[in-house]
Structure formats: structure tokens, C-alpha cells
Amino acid sequence: MPTRFTVNGKSQVVDADGDTPLLWVLRDMVGLCGTKFGCGAGLCGACTVHVDGEATRSCITSLEAVGGARVTTVEGLANQRIGRALQDAWISLAVVQCGYCQSGQLMSAAALLATNPNPSDADIDAAMQGNVCRCGTYTRIRAGIKLASRNLTNGRAIA
């Protein structure tokens, strides 16, 4: 039986085994490759998406688990004020290097700011520890979250 859900606001109907990881549904079937494969075991965070607003590792989330759910990927980040603020901060501070982990970093950061608009360093550590970066951009990721947080609070983020 096909699974129905939305991705970035758009309806999807996918007919595949219920235990198919959402990551591959998004990449190979829906055709959105912004969400990345890094480890397949929930250890690196590259595959992070939002399912009903919650940061979720799509490599270990089954298709059947998202039946009827709202899925947001990095391609949909610009639809949200928080997402745009983070993207702008990332660009402003030149956070990325190879960039492969950054979709997941941004999705985790967006989920953090949605529930905690002014996170402390410890809050950032806890929320972002699951996202690995082999290029070592962590200092700038932290600065990017804080910059986005400030801009959102001051109303300087684009509405």
C-alpha cells in the first residue's frame, strides 16, 4: 500500500516497502538530493530532516513511520524564517567548507532555534553533537547559530 506524506509542503505518494529508509525515498524516488547519506546508522547527522517539525535522522527512519507526516528537507529551509536566518548567517560567516554535512547541520540548527531561540553553548553542544563535520567547521557553526539567533531576535532576519 502506498505511503502518503508531504515534503516541503508538496504531497508525495510513494510505493515501496514500508521499511525503506526515508533518506533513500527522498533522494532516489522524490529526487531531492540535498539530504545526504553519511553513515546509514544515525551516527553522523548528514541525513537530518524535520518530521512534523522534529529533527530526525532520515537514514534510520522508515517510510511507513512518515505516513501522513510533514517532512521538511534542506530544500524547504528557505520557506521558514528561522531557516532563512540560518542560511544567511552561514553565508555571512563563510561557515561551509566541503559543505556535505551542512544540510544536516542546518536542519539540526533550525530545529534547535525553533524550540530554543537563544541557546547557550551547552544547548548548542547538545543539539548539534550528532552532526559530524570532517572539515572542522564547528566554531563557525556555533557562531552561525548565535548570529541567526541574534538577527531573529532583533527582527533583522528577513520576514
Next chain:
Amino acid sequence: MTTEHRAEEMPHSNAGLTRRTFVRVAAASGGSLLVSVSFAAEPNKSREHPAAFKPNAVIRIDPDGKVILTMPYVEMGQGTYTSIPMLVAEELEVDPTLVHLEHAPPSDKLYANGVLGFQVTGGSTSMRAAFEPMRRAGAVARLMLVQAAAARWAVPGTDCVARAGVVVHPASGRRFAYGELVKDAGKLPVPAIEGIALKPRSSFKVIGTSVRRLDSHAKVTGAAVYGIDAKVAGLKFAALAHAPAYGGKLKSMDDSKAKGVRGVLQIIRLDDCVAVVASHTGAAKKGLAALVLDWDDGPNASLTSAALVGQMRAASDGPAAVARSTGDFDKAVASSSQRLDAVYEVPFLAHATMEPVNCTVNLTRDRCEIWTSSQVLARAQAAAAQACGLPAEKVVVHNHLLGGGFGRRLETDYVTRAVQIARHVTGPVKVIWSREEDIRRDMYRPYFYDRISAGLDAQGRPLAWRHRITGSSIVKRWLPAAHRNGLDQETVNCAAVTPYALPNLLVEYVNHEPPQIPTAFWRGVGPTHNVFVVESFIDELAAAAGQDPASYRLGLLDADPRFKAVLVRALESSGWGKSLPARHGRGLSLHSAFGTYLALVLEVSVEDSGAVHVQRVVCAVDCGVVVNPDTVRAQLESGVLFGIAGALYGEITFENGRVQQSNFHDYRPLRINETPKFEVHIMDSDAAPGGMGEPGTSGVAPALTNAIFAATGHRVRKLPVRSELLRT
């Protein structure tokens, strides 16, 4: 149709080597202007025939004014796709953010790395290779546009000015946008290069500024396309499993369950590998997991790390090639007041790029088309050609942004493997390695077993120094012509030549290849393991002499002032000598590699449990003329964190012929909560640009272990750091 014009050349000197710069200009059909520049590194060659031209910069300017740069140096995070367009933009007088970039196709002839002589991005060579020719290409293009405008206006070229994509005649106020001039410019004779002055540093408007990364937008919106993201009509997806043991073969396979998995299309059995092809990767992996595989572990079934190290230890006693010898070590050490001997060991290391290796292949009888991420595109083309039996001209290769290189993508094994699989598949197939395959079938930074000895005089100064390095030579396999008489400069880099004036020095190398285990370049390459040993041992000598490690080094420095300058800056900025709490310590490291000088002071705290926390890293770097200061900072931090992860956690071990590590739970990366405070001080310099991709990695490990010594009194001679040895 392209009209070629003659090439001009000009010799010039750089670090004692005469290089020749060739320029070729062409007018392409549609009226675009093409400017190519090559930078041949061979000394004293007579003027080459234009047919042998190997341009490594191609600028195209279209009639609509669009500037397109074909990038011979790939982007794997190190910032080439920003810093290199900056070079062109400076001389061409255009806004760097308006330059469009294309990945270069495969061609050693057209896209040779100016330092290494063939198409490759690595060894921290891109800026060193590109700095002159890219600027020259921009300058030639600008000059021709100015001349075209001047001709149209019938005024001297010297009365015209190029700026912001426009040529202006200030006296009359007339102007032409570049696009309006390209057709005329393409018909002009190439200007004499000797007549083209490149801007002096004092006139730079772009170079030296922190132009924001040009690839950020794509990378924060999910639009960036890596090799793994290639989209091809009719694509199938494959998951693969190699024999678990190196040299193992497939004995038998029960695919009855796998065949029944929805979406599985075919199962391919190779000698030492199995692949499942399906309509999506999820089904391919599910099918692979459903296979019952019986492997013959082969000749290495009992291989263990202990055995490998034992072999190296034995080999280290054997005959060695002399890398450098001054004076008489034996005589000098015999007359010393104190003698120190140590063995240093560094482990096999995996690369673990965030994008696991992958390759998409569409193979037909007379054509092979490939999509991948590679640091060596012409080699990838050659590997594919060999694997499918077609001539290279029939192999089209598309490069992409790389989700990390670190030297892993200097190899083409994953291209070969994908083509081998594609030979059995109709239509295009994307082969993605799982993280487990990526780690277990990596090509590793070799294990090194180093013996080092020194004799000190009564004042604690070194009288004699002997360093024998034992391990694999990657150059022997990767670039055999550079490995001669059992030796290559890469493997002994930063061991044969150090920052110090060491008398009676003997540096030797024993080439020992671990059986069946493939080795490869890992970020920082030769300097990474050699600087660890040298900078740790110098610290040991300082301790034996009863001296502060910084003063000890200052007293030993060789004449090159750039070493002292970075060392002093790092010491001053880090507060070296100020007191720290118990179980806190500072460690120092100094080296020069890739044309860059780097001093690092690292501060650690060590818990009673032995857990190590890196608190702060202070760097002083002299990388010559700085093109993009932000890139320098970012690459230093990147290299340092990569090196810290390696030193604290990195280790590939073998048991029963197999790699024991498999994913990020047992091949542990550094995470955000472990990131130290980081400071960079960039020295002002007019010297030729040095590379920045690797120095952070090659310098950091000894700073870390020297800091651990300062904090705990425990000398780390073997990596990775074992916290259990640091318990109180």
C-alpha cells in the same frame, strides 16, 4: 570553429626554478574570447612547440559579458572555487562574485597542475600552482579587451582604463562593456607577455581581501551537486560488499531471499565483491543484507595488527636508504654526554570523507560516461578506460563538488569497481559504498615505525641526530618515477630537513609495504608523521637538557628567519610561560611544509580519568602572500581539527585479516563539543604563496602530545593517545 592564435611565452624565476608561461588566445564560434595559460615547471626547457601547449587556466568571456572560468583545481572544501577566481578577477578587473565556474573535464594536457605536471588537486599545491598563471591569464584578457576598445576609438591603449567589466576612455567618457569587445579582441595578436606587468601587491583590490565563499549559497540550500547526487535518466542504484578480508574471494552465495526483495533487479558476482542493483538504494541495501555470502578469507586470514607491527619492527633493523647524512653520527654520539633513544609509532588511518566514495557509470558498447567526485579526473578517466576496455577518448567523466577529499579521492579504485559492476548492467548505475565499505576498504595512511636517537653535549645541545623511518611509500605506487633507490622525498619530508641546525644528522628510510593492505596519501602526507616524531623528540631533548621547550628550540633554529618569526609570534600570543592549573599544559610545534611556515601552541587539560580536552589552539602562520585571509583561517582550523581527531581517536586495526573499524561509532570523529578555542595570527609576507590545505594537520599532533607531557609528565610516543595511560 576556433581560430587559434600563436602562443607567447616568457621565462621567469620562482624559487630558483625557471618556469615558462605560455599563453594562447582563441576566438570561439559565437564570438567568445578564450584565454588559456600554462605554467610549465621544468627548468631550462627550450621553447616548446605550441602543439605541446598544456594550458591550466581557461577563461571564456561571452558576448553577453559573462566570464566563465574552467577550474583545473577541484573544490573539496579548501576554497579553490573562491580563491582562484579571485586571482583572475584581480587582473581582469571584474567582480569575483560574478565569475561563473565550471569543473574542468579530464585532461592532463589541458589542466596540468602547475607544480606537479598533471591533472591533480592535492599536496596543498593549488594556490602555489595557480597564483602566477591565473593572474597572467586575467591580465592578458584585460589587455586584449583594452586594445580592442582602443582600436575602435582610435586612441592609444594607454589612454583607456579597464574596471568592473567595462573599458573606459576617461578623456571622452566613451565606454564598452567587455561583452561588446570580445569578438574584436579574439582577432587581435596576443600581446607580448613581457610587456604585461602584473599588479604589484600594493595595488591589489581583490587579492588579500576576505571575499566570501562563492559556493556557500549552493551548499546551504541543498542545491550543491556532489558526485553522489548525480542524476541520470533511467538510473539504477547499486550496493556492494567486498570480501571482508584483504585478498579474500567469494566462495558461494545464496541469493534466494535477495532476489525476492522488492526493487532488486539483479545480483552481480565478482571475484572479490558482490553488488546488488535495484531501482533505489534502499532496495539495493536491503537486497545486499539478504544475501547469504560465504567468503574464502584467503592468504591474509590470520593477519593481525600485532603481526603487521612485528614485521615493521623487524624491517626497521634491516637495510635502509639514506635520505640525508651530514658529519658522522656514530662518532658524534659516542662522544656525547647524554644519549636518548626512542621509538615512535603512528597507526593506519582512514580518511572518512563525509561523502562516502561513489561513482555512477553508464557503459555501452562504444561509450563510457561517468559521474563522480575526484581529485584526479584524468586518472579517473584512464582507470575507467582500462576497466571497460575502451580508449580514453570514449570515456566522458563529469566531476562535481567533493564531499571531502583528504587524499582519498586521489585514488580511482572506486571508479574501477563501478565500471566492473556496470559491465553487467544495462543503462546507468550509481554505485554508492556504505560507510562500512568506505572505512573497511579505504586506502590507509600507512603505519610508521620510527627509531630516533640523539646525543647531547654537556649543555644539552644536540651533537648527533639519527632518524630512521620505516613504512610504506605511497609515491612508489602512485608516482613511481619519483621513487628511486628505495627513497622518495615525500616519505621523508620534514624529517630530512627540519627547522633546526642539527649536526651529524642521519636520516634513513626503510621501505616496508604491509602485505596486501593498500596505502594512500592522507591529509598532511609525509610531514604529518615526520613532524610528529621530530617535534616530539625535540621536546624530549629539551626535557633531558632541563630546558623550556620554546627556549630550547629558539636556541637551535636554523638561519631561515621565517621559522623564528612564527615561533615568536605563537609564543607571545599564547601566553607561553604563564602558569596553568594542575593537569593543564601547553605544547609547541614548529615546521615548514608546502611552502608554509607554521608554529602551533596547544593547551590541554587532562582529567584524572585520563580524558584529554583540547582547550585552546594558537597558530602563527607565514604562508607568503595571502590571497584570501578568511580561507587561510578556515583551512588552518580545518587542518588542525582533522589532525586532533586523528591523534586522539584515529586508528585502523586488523584482526583475522579484516579491518576492525566500520562506522563513526568506532572510527571516532571530533564533534562540536570537543572544539577548542582557536586563534590564528597571519604573518605579513611578500614571499610566494604557500599551501594551506594541510599544514594544520601536519603540525598539530606533536603540539597536542607535548601539551599532554606538560600537563601530566607522560610522554606519548604512540598514536592515538590512550587516555588510560594518563590516569592519575
